Amino acid sequence: MTLQKPDLRILTVWRIRLLITAVAPSAVTAYFSINRTWAWWLFSASWIVAFLYFYIGYYPIKYRKLSYSINQTCLVIHCGVIYTRIKAMPLCSIQYVSVASTPLQQLFGLCSLVVYAAGSILRLPGLTLRDGILLQGTLTPSEEPNG
Amino acid sequence: MDRQARAVHAHPFSILTYLYKFLFLLIFPLLRGFVSALQGGLIRWVQGAWLDLLMVALILFLSYQKWNRFRYYFDISGLYYTQGIFLKEQIWIPNSKISTLSVLHPFWLRPFRIAQLRVDTVARDPKKADLTFYLRFDRAAQILALRKRAVPEDTENGYEYRPGLQNVIFLSLFTSNSFIGILIASTFISQAGQILGQELSDLLLWTFESMAYRLANDLPYLTAGLIAFHLPPIAAGIALALVGGWLVAFTMSLLQTHGLCTRRTEELLHLQGGVLTKKFYQLRIKEISFIDIRQSLLTRLFRLYSVFIDGIGFGKEQSDIAAVIPFSTRTHTMDQLGRLLPEFQPSPRSLKPNAGAVFKFLIEPLWPCVLLPLAAFLGIRYLPAWAAILQFAGLMLSIPAYWFLGVRLMDFFSSGVSKSGNFFTLRYSNGYYLHTVVIPADKIALVNIRQSILQRGDNRCDLVVSTRAEGRRKHHIRNIDWDATARLFDTLDCWTPKDAGIPNWYERLFTRLKSYLPFFSK
Numbered sequence: 001m002t003l004q005k006p007d008l009r010i011l012t013v014w015r016i017r018l019l020i021t022a023v024a025p026s027a028v029t030a031y032f033s034i035n036r037t038w039a040w041w042l043f044s045a046s047w048i049v050a051f052l053y054f055y056i057g058y059y060p061i062k063y064r065k066l067s068y069s070i071n072q073t074c075l076v077i078h079c080g081v082i083y084t085r086i087k088a089m090p091l092c093s094i095q096y097v098s099v100a101s102t103p104l105q106q107l108f109g110l111c112s113l114v115v116y117a118a119g120s121i122l123r124l125p126g127l128t129l130r131d132g133i134l135l136q137g138t139l140t141p142s143e144e145p146n147g
Numbered sequence: 148m149d150r151q152a153r154a155v156h157a158h159p160f161s162i163l164t165y166l167y168k169f170l171f172l173l174i175f176p177l178l179r180g181f182v183s184a185l186q187g188g189l190i191r192w193v194q195g196a197w198l199d200l201l202m203v204a205l206i207l208f209l210s211y212q213k214w215n216r217f218r219y220y221f222d223i224s225g226l227y228y229t230q231g232i233f234l235k236e237q238i239w240i241p242n243s244k245i246s247t248l249s250v251l252h253p254f255w256l257r258p259f260r261i262a263q264l265r266v267d268t269v270a271r272d273p274k275k276a277d278l279t280f281y282l283r284f285d286r287a288a289q290i291l292a293l294r295k296r297a298v299p300e301d302t303e304n305g306y307e308y309r310p311g312l313q314n315v316i317f318l319s320l321f322t323s324n325s326f327i328g329i330l331i332a333s334t335f336i337s338q339a340g341q342i343l344g345q346e347l348s349d350l351l352l353w354t355f356e357s358m359a360y361r362l363a364n365d366l367p368y369l370t371a372g373l374i375a376f377h378l379p380p381i382a383a384g385i386a387l388a389l390v391g392g393w394l395v396a397f398t399m400s401l402l403q404t405h406g407l408c409t410r411r412t413e414e415l416l417h418l419q420g421g422v423l424t425k426k427f428y429q430l431r432i433k434e435i436s437f438i439d440i441r442q443s444l445l446t447r448l449f450r451l452y453s454v455f456i457d458g459i460g461f462g463k464e465q466s467d468i469a470a471v472i473p474f475s476t477r478t479h480t481m482d483q484l485g486r487l488l489p490e491f492q493p494s495p496r497s498l499k500p501n502a503g504a505v506f507k508f509l510i511e512p513l514w515p516c517v518l519l520p521l522a523a524f525l526g527i528r529y530l531p532a533w534a535a536i537l538q539f540a541g542l543m544l545s546i547p548a549y550w551f552l553g554v555r556l557m558d559f560f561s562s563g564v565s566k567s568g569n570f571f572t573l574r575y576s577n578g579y580y581l582h583t584v585v586i587p588a589d590k591i592a593l594v595n596i597r598q599s600i601l602q603r604g605d606n607r608c609d610l611v612v613s614t615r616a617e618g619r620r621k622h623h624i625r626n627i628d629w630d631a632t633a634r635l636f637d638t639l640d641c642w643t644p645k646d647a648g649i650p651n652w653y654e655r656l657f658t659r660l661k662s663y664l665p666f667f668s669k
Contacts (some may be wrong), residue, residue, distance in 0.1 A: 019240035052164040071635045080597065088594040093615060118269055118615040 003069045003078075009108045010126025014059045015144040016104060022051050025089055068124055075139060077117060097139045099132040115139060151237070155216035157280040161217070163638035164281065165210040172209075176202050209249065217280065219529040221290045223297045226266060240277075242297040243269050245535060246434040247460030249276075250287045252425035262287040267460020267613070269434075276460060294429055305412035306486045310473050313409060318453055318473035319400035343518045352539060358387060366399070376533075382539040409439055409471050411487045420468050428468070434458050436590045436614050438471075438491040440480070440583040444553050452480040456488075458621065483644050492584040493572045496563030498635065501605065504626035508559040547579075554579055564610065564624055566635055584622055590615045594636045598629055608632055 025047040032040050051125050058081055067078045074088040101111035111132040113124040127135065153582070176199040183192035210234045219228040225241040238505065249265040259306075262284050265276040295429045314366045360380050407420035416435070418428040440450060454472040472483050485492065500508070523541025527534045553662045558576035571591070573584045593613040602608055608629040 049324060074594075082600070084598040084603075086633060086638050087593075088596075088636055090464040090591055090594075091590065092589050093592045102668050118619065119273075119593040120613040122593060 003067045005067050006063070006126030007108075007110055007128050007131075008063070010105075010110055011063045013057055013104050013108055013110060013126070014062075015055060018051065018054050018059070022047065035072060040103055061063070064125075066126070070135075070138065073106075075122070077122065088120050089115055089120065091139065093120075096137050097127070097136045099136050102127070150220045150222075150239075151218075154227060154229060156177070156218040157217055157219065158261050158282050159214065160256070160259070160434075161281045162210045162214045165213045168213070169206045169209045172202055172206050172465045177246040210484070219280065221293055223293055224451070226278075239328075240266065240268060242294065245294070246431060248291070248293060248294050248429045250427040252427075254423045256281075257328065260284045262430075264290065264459065269459050273459075291427060291429065296531060299476070302523045305410050305419075307408065307410040308483050308487055309408045310475070312405075314475055315404050316401065317451065318404060318476075319397050319468055321443055321453075321474060322400060322449075322470075346441065353625060355387065355391075356384070362467060376527070382543075383534060404468055404470065404473070407468060407470070407473065409487055416487070418468055418471070424567070426468060430456075430458050430459065430461055432488070435491070435587075436620070437584050437586040438484075438488060440484075440493065440585075442583075443579060444550060444557065444581075446474060447557055450477055451475065452477055454480060454484055457614075459615075477629060490587075491570065492567070492587050494567035494570070495582050496572070496574055498627045498631050499563035499564040500626040501607065501628075503605065504607065505559050507626050508555045509552065511549060512555050516552050519545045519548055554581065557581055558625075562624055562654065564632065564635065571612070573610075573624055574623045575622060582622070585611070586614055588623075594638065596629065596632050596636070596638065602626065602629075603616040606630065 019102050020119075025043070027046070029040070029044045061081050062079070065079055065081065065084065068075045074090045074114055075094070077085075077087045078089065079085050094115055095114050098114040098116070099111050100114055105111055110125075111127055113121040113127055113132050113135055115124070124135075171375075176585060179195055179198060180192060183189075183604040211234065213230075216232055216235070217228065217230045219226065221227075223242070225239060226245070227237075227239050229235065229237045237585055245268055247265075247267045247624065249267075251265065254262065260283060261281050263279060263281055266278040269278050282643075286329045298383045402422040403424075404420055405422050408418070410417040413433055416430045416432060418426070418430070435456055437457050439457060440452055441455055441592075446452070451474040453470055453474045455469045456471050457469075461469070465546060471487060472480055475483070482557070523537050523545075523559055526541070529642070545643060554576050561581065562572070562576065569584045569588045570587065571658040573586065575582055575584075591612055592615045595611040595613070596608050597611070598606075598608040606629045607626045610624045610627060610632055612624075614620045614622070665667065
């Protein structure tokens, strides 16, 4: 299997999630905007900087570096933002695979693949539901019942 | 059906062990007592005592029922058991799926000839055994014999290794932890107070206090390098507690591992030992997650080695035996390892950190080594009233910091990775110990190769290997070559980063960054 990229819509999902998270600090900023003290400026500037960092920096880089593949021995995920990472889970260690999706992911027809091994968990976000189920089947082939 | 009919009860002693599961029901008598106290009526409380008695009876009844509903049957093919009062379960564990079968003979149950049986598989909670129950000595021996017969390839005879007493003493000497000893001692003192009266507990504490004062007063001025100071009583108390704790831990460890005997047959590893609690383990060789040749800085200097094993259901509790070969010389250790576990042979390292990585190894321990003496010096200068304590604290805290620095330096010279056949050898340090771990490839759960911005220049990375072991075990090797590591773990054959772009202005930004900063090209 050649290197695969997750669906680009996951970037939108992450950004919407970020926007939802930003509602609370923006409400605090708006509520206290009548009396602007140094604490107000510090608080507002902090969350706006953090928001911009994630919106235009962190998430695009995260998406850019995220890719996955299956070779003969393992499931390989390339990821990381500050660190560049290769995560490899041997196929023989995989116990079971779950396809999970949040309501926001469902809206975009996406899901995350959660791979469970004895002693470790690997998460792969941003797959289309079809790809997720396909990958689940590939990683955990069903066994023929005995007898 | 046949198994169900043949299933038998566990030993009635189990009823007592089940009691604690229903102790939460005592909350009702407690609440009733609280309400009665608020309403101020002793007579009212006595009138309602029948409810308390009913609750105690209910606890006893439920414990009995739990024992009554638990039945087991063990034969050559596996273990069958039924359990549950309300939620009934019938469970069948094939013998091939049982990783470790342990029989424990605690000294307090030996007069009654009761043993504890522990069954462990790869499934369920890694922190506790899948099934634990009590049974008669003869039944436990029967089960162990059946289990031996269940592995058809297994031979009756095999290689047996009994380490000498001095090896076991060395093991206890170097692996005893003062804090665990303090914990045991303090529990003993408080329990002694509850059982034998508060006077005894007070007497023990008073003795400790007076010993600390005597130690502080009787000792002459201590000298460490250029500084000389008098030991303050609080410091003497701490030192005494640490030494006492270590002695307790040493004794406990010695009692746990005394009489250690390891026997290797074709498919199984049999271990037994212990004085207070006699333990018998049977572990499938293919269920061993890894072996760990562990050394501290001191044992590295004395060239002593000890071999520990990690497998499902093995070394689960603090009191379990985990060492297969206690501290011995290199030749002796490797000779015994070759006879007991010839599959698990460490191979010479093929990947190791480059010379420039020494700073990465030393940066963490270097900070406390510099800052602690500096803080002590400044403290003594600006707080002269606290000088004695600060001198002592500064010295005592600096010792582990410099010790850690020594461990990391050793780690730099010895760490690395290699592969021989289907086994990986990982050499690294964790805390104050140096580890040489030999892992079968199929026991690796996850390989995490990570590269920081600082490591991009010389294409180095850190390797974190998670293993299928009791709980979550991680092995961290620092600053080895990225490409060689990815090749070693078969993770390279699909890396084509060129198609990974985002079709908007970010891509143009990344392209521009790539031309300015070479490390962005990965």
